[in-house]
Amino acid sequence: MSVKVISVLENILQANDQIAAENRARLDAAGVYAINLMSAPGAGKTALIEQTLRALTPQVRIGMINGDTTAASMDAERGAQAGAMAVHINTGGNCHLEAHMVRQALSALDLSTLDLLIVENVGNLVCPAGWDLGTHARVMIASVTEGDDKPYKYPSMYRAADVLILNKIDLLPYLQFNLDYYLRGVRLLKPEIQVFQVSCRTGEGISAWIDWLRECVSSKRLT
Numbered sequence: 394m395s396v397k398v399i400s401v402l403e404n405i406l407q408a409n410d411q412i413a414a415e416n417r418a419r420l421d422a423a424g425v426y427a428i429n430l431m432s433a434p435g436a437g438k439t440a441l442i443e444q445t446l447r448a449l450t451p452q453v454r455i456g457m458i459n460g461d462t463t464a465a466s467m468d469a470e471r472g473a474q475a476g477a478m479a480v481h482i483n484t485g486g487n488c489h490l491e492a493h494m495v496r497q498a499l500s501a502l503d504l505s506t507l508d509l510l511i512v513e514n515v516g517n518l519v520c521p522a523g524w525d526l527g528t529h530a531r532v533m534i535a536s537v538t539e540g541d542d543k544p545y546k547y548p549s550m551y552r553a554a555d556v557l558i559l560n561k562i563d564l565l566p567y568l569q570f571n572l573d574y575y576l577r578g579v580r581l582l583k584p585e586i587q588v589f590q591v592s593c594r595t596g597e598g599i600s601a602w603i604d605w606l607r608e609c610v611s612s613k614r615l616t
């Protein structure tokens with residue numbers, strides 16, 4: 394019986410990967426660089442998006458897709474206020490985004506007017522890792538307030554991430570957070586991961602992340 398369950402899940406994931414590849418082809422054809430932002434709730438996804446929009450607009454034209462488990466669209470509204478073209482996805486209680494949801498949202502955006510697409514995944518440290526959405530990079534945001542043991546407890550997320558943004562580093566002096574222990578765990582899981590240590594509150598470290606992102610966007614632009 395268990396074999397059947399696994400094959401059903403494999404079919405679902407295969408179908409997802411197929412749609413993700415189509416999403417990516419669509420973004421490539423339009424010259425849009427896309428990132429999938431994943432994190433636990435409260436790690437600072439929306440704050441990072443606001444910092445990013447502030448730094449890159451209007452030179453970089455940015456679209457946003459915000460996944461939430463409910464119809465509450467305040468994250469999308471915060472993005473729109475900061476200058477992005479934003480689409481809210483209500484996942485209907487689903488705890489992660491899937492490629493078909495992003496496909497629908499892509500149709501609501503005019504990709505020809507965009508350079509960068511930020512997909513804000515549902516706040517969840519487990520299953521977003523398993524679902525390719527068709528973006529070009531998976532960016533995980535972690536916060537030092539979550540504790541230095543997180544790579545050891547949620548390995549699949551760290552393995553899936555191409556980039557790690559460690560947020561709220563301004564709080565390090567007040568926490569029992571062993572940065573070496575944390576980073577050792579991260580690099581064990583993903584030796585080639587790109588790490589940015591930032592504080593969205595003070596702005597520390599943000600410029601290195603912005604430079605990296607700007608470089609990715611210009612490499613994807615149609616020439």
Ligand code: MG
Nearest residue numbers: 438439468513
């Ligand atoms: Mg948010």
Ligand code: ZN
Nearest residue numbers: 488489520521
């Ligand atoms: Zn889920």
